[in-house]
Amino acid sequence: MAKSPKVGQVHALPATELELPLGKKPRLAGKGGHKKQSKRAKKRHDKTALPEHCSAEDVLWRDVISVLGKDVVDKSLEDGTEFDSPFEFRQEVELEVVAVCSNGEAIARSPDESRPWAIILPFSLPGEKVKARIYRNARLHSFADLLE
DSSP: OOOOOOTTOOOOOOHHHHSOOTTOOOOOTTHHHHHHHHHHHHHHHHHHSOOOTTSHHHHHHHHHHHHHOHHHHHHHHHHTOTTOOSSOTTOEEEEEEEEEOTTSOEEEEOSOTTSOOEEEESSOOTTOEEEEEEEEEETTEEEEEEOO
16 A cells, blocks of 8 residues: 655655546646736837827827927937936926917927927927926927926
């Protein structure tokens, strides 16, 4: 009679029990991690890819390019600094509006001339000096709420 293992002990399976049934496939060790990795890679690619042509994001992107200048935008894209915002979340800044977007919102330039950046805010007209609070950062521009 075979000796049964005690509680907490593990015994080896005989070779006949190690074989898989005909309809079963063995699990691959990295199969689950591969899907997660590809989703992460896709998100990273989506973040760094330029907006889809003729989309709302593309129209806004073209407005930002027109305010900042094509050469500044190209240099920032080459350097990889297009997501390095000079503003923190909920930072309050005083701005002068320079243009109106195609969607009716105002575009202001960053007060720091060494770091070109555009700020999108509602309810303003070109030439107005406004106080705004940053609520989101994107590629070479931030979105802000109008305070004064």
